[in-house]
Amino acid sequence: MIVDLNIGGVLIPGLVVITFVALVATMSVLRLFTASGLNRRFAYRPLVELATFVIIYGLLVQYLPSIGLLR
Numbered sequence: 001m002i003v004d005l006n007i008g009g010v011l012i013p014g015l016v017v018i019t020f021v022a023l024v025a026t027m028s029v030l031r032l033f034t035a036s037g038l039n040r041r042f043a044y045r046p047l048v049e050l051a052t053f054v055i056i057y058g059l060l061v062q063y064l065p066s067i068g069l070l071r
Contacts, residue, residue: 018064022057029056 004011029052033039042048 015061018060019057022053022060025056025060026053 003014005014005017006012026049030039030049033048039045039048
């Protein structure tokens with residue numbers, strides 16, 4: 001189970017924290033795509049951005065609790 005994060009008495013749901021981490025990781029991956037010129041090979045860039053976010057988010061949700069983080 002993913003627990004809530006307590007910051008100064010304010011509870012933030014664990015899935016929201018994972019969402020922000022996935023968003024930052026997605027922006028980093030997309031910048032790497034742009035720097036390498038890989039984004040020119042994609043026909044519809046917004047779909048690639050969404051798919052990249054969903055893949056990273058899914059991996060984080062699946063593996064963070066199993067290694068002991070956000071458990």
